[in-house]
Amino acid sequence: MNTYRYNYLIVIGFTALAVGLAVYYFDRSPTLLSTTVGWEATPPKHHLFGMLGYNLPTLLHTLSFALLTVGMGRLNNTGAMIAVSSWGVINLLFEAIQHPTLATQLYYLFPNSKLSHFALSGTFDPFDVLAITVGALLSALILKHFQHLSSIPTQLEQHS
Amino acid sequence: MNKDAIFFRATRFVALAMLTIFGFISIIATGGSKVETNRIDCDVSTVTITSTLVGTVSDSGDTVTGNLTITCGTNGIRGVTITGSAGWWNIVSVGPSNASGVIAVAKSAEALGRSDIGTTKTVPIIVNGYDASGNEASRTITISIPIN
Secondary structure, eight states: OOOOOOOHHHHHHHHHHHHHHHHHHHSSSSSHHHHHHHOOOOOOOOOTTHHHHHHHHHHHHHEEEEEEEHHHHHHOOHHHHHHHHHHHHHHHHHTTTTSHHHHHHHHHHHHHHHHHHHHHHHHHOHHHHHHHHHHEEEHHHHHHHHHHTTOOOOHOOOOO | HHHHHHHHHHHHHHHHHHHHHHHHHHHHTTTTTOOOOOOOBBBBEEEEEEEEEEOOTTTOOOOEEEEEEEEEEEEEEEOOOEEETTTOOOOTTOOOTTTTTTOOEEOOOOOOOGTTTTTTEEEEEEEEEETTTSSSEEEEEEEEBBBB
16 A cells, blocks of 8 residues: 655645635735634735736645645545545535526525625636646645655665 | 554544535635625615616627616615626626725626526625624625516
């Protein structure tokens, strides 16, 4: 059974998550976060990430949660691929329901629900779909890399 | 299975469950942040919207034109004129940038076709404002758009 250097994956996952949060803090209006996590609502002061800030969080969400799931769950090869695919599909579904057609249908099905409000107030962006795909592929590549590394004994293991 | 193995599995299960919940919450919490919205400086429960929007289907392109008049309590607020392609038009960020900072936030969804002529489409509009306690609040108001 293939295993990974799980702690590395957790570190990379949390780092990606931190970068994603930085985009929201510096580039996006924190008003939304203020209503959900209690951050102070102030207009964004910087545009640190420029154009990247539009789609980077979507990529990083898929990437970080896939790696964190594999790392924290100590998943094997099959589990890891299921985790990557699942987070990719989940992100794609949430992006898809922001499409105006689906968002309105969702509103008619579940009026005044948090989900339909999310869908209506969101913006469907084809580049987010691309970002999710890239995020999933990138996490698969990182997993592949660490799977390869795990077959190489560390110095500590060689000395013991 | 010994105690250590059970503890390991239980810890792993809890960690994955928390991670999954956090993952979903973060998607919901950050969704919509691309929309440039202004918050109406009034109690959303007092907001009313009247619409004269009319959809037109034609070979040269579907359009929705007309006027949205937003009222906050007893205060009349300048109307919002909408013109655009029916398939993708939305009312997000289109609105008066007047001193009172009022804006309608909405999204339409109907791609029109010949079969839609004579029907009426309903479009939910989200109004961002405050509740009676002064906390940020949103309300969805549905308007009807006849299609000619």
